[in-house]
Amino acid sequence: MDKDLADKPDRYTIQTIDKALTLIELLAERGSLSLIELTELLDQPKSSTYRIILTLQNRGFIDRDDEDGKYCLGYKQLMLTRSMLERSSLRTAALAEMKKLSERYGDTVNLGVLVDGEVLYIEILESQHPLRMTDTVGSRSPFHATGIGKAIASQLPEEEARELAERCGLKRLTANTIGEWDRLRAELEAVRARGYALDDQEIVEGARCVAAPVFNLHGKVEGAISLSGAMHRFGADKLDDIAAQVVLAANAVSRKMGYRQIE
Amino acid sequence: MDKDLADKPDRYTIQTIDKALTLIELLAERGSLSLIELTELLDQPKSSTYRIILTLQNRGFIDRDDEDGKYCLGYKQLMLTRSMLERSSLRTAALAEMKKLSERYGDTVNLGVLVDGEVLYIEILESQHPLRMTDTVGSRSPFHATGIGKAIASQLPEEEARELAERCGLKRLTANTIGEWDRLRAELEAVRARGYALDDQEIVEGARCVAAPVFNLHGKVEGAISLSGAMHRFGADKLDDIAAQVVLAANAVSRKMGYRQIE
């Protein structure tokens, strides 16, 4: 193999740590895995994998499942996440505005960011209505089929948006899902132009969603806020009003984050 | 120093990973820290700390705060935690029983485990009552002043319980908090004898709590369930009934976890 010291794994990445992180992610994806399974997935010798496991286990980052003796993520993760959420300036800044939206419309209000090419919900105020469809905090959705995802993507350089699209493959989830890059490209343009994104049954039949992007003090998209619910509550007659309020809320959050709109 | 190859840091711990984990925990505790602050806290050279940071950052485990450029935990943590919670057999097993308790009494129902010597709440069903005091999932409390903590500790070998006590210092939080090991020891004995723990305003004035331990299939305490609320709802006349139900619920969970009580 070309060992010209080349194919640098980012040159400064500490490989041991990287393996440990991969191991953690594997456990997150697959639930619980045995030493041998992890050995194979990591493509590392058993003893190395073992030492990584020991290290993580001693610190409570992973535990051993009581039933099958396999390894799984430890409760420690929960402590970390709580600190993270509590100090997330985006979440803090958004909460008050989200509450206002929730009170005004009674529908579900979501706050999401882009992580690993997917929309990750970091806060959700549940709808008060009997007919509701709610994700939970920490759950993920494909970006191309959600209001939040499109709102965020619309504010990224086109290059980045295309990479996202390639990465997720633009899978169709309903008849309305945008499944081709060309159409998505145009859609993002439209979203950018009007300042908010619509999801018309693109991820779930019968559900609609209006989303607007939130910017940080450097003017970079940080996430998006959305209002979502059963489609009969998002009729053509109501959309203008809802969109205006969602955009207002998102802008208020951006302002709290230190974003000062140019002119 | 005696460098006889001795004072082995657990011999098999991978130090680089250990440092990375420490860094993560530091960020969880302190919120956000700069490279230099982390360098000092870890007592490592700047470049080493830097490489650790880079590695974690590339993987989304830590982010950079937009405001001050300091490092903080990344949203990725949330994804990990969600998977963890979803697959936690304890939480899954407990949820149904917790709901029943919640419906029956309307008070707050908690599920907690012991992590790093503290009670960590991994599920909470909020009270329906106007006067309520609720922790949030992921928050922590000292074990000696909570029903859950005492319920769990009562099932540990005395040695372990004493270590816990030493570690947390048995700080007094209210007039009722048990502040001495001797008294706590006796209390744990009593808890063990009757099968449930009481917290009578030991952590917050005016609040009471009844907790019972949950065991895994090896018969080891895995956590505890509790019902908590304003003290007037936990009067002497009601305690027997509540305790019986909480114990019943906890036992049901233990059974779901595979625990078969001896005889």
Place this chain on the structure above:
DNA sequence: TACTTGGTTTCACTTATTAAAACCATTGTT
């Protein structure tokens, strides 16, 4: 402009991680 602070990069040194292999404990099979 010079000074400070905090982040980024380099590189020779050497320690800490690797990987192969042996070991052990448990479980299931004949």
Place this chain on the structure above:
DNA sequence: AACAATGGTTTTAATAAGTGAAACCAAGTA
């Protein structure tokens, strides 16, 4: 009961990988 199979634990020499000193750079500030 003996045997193989499975999965986890421990050892060790070889060396790849991480360290740490120091230089560098960029941004802010006096």
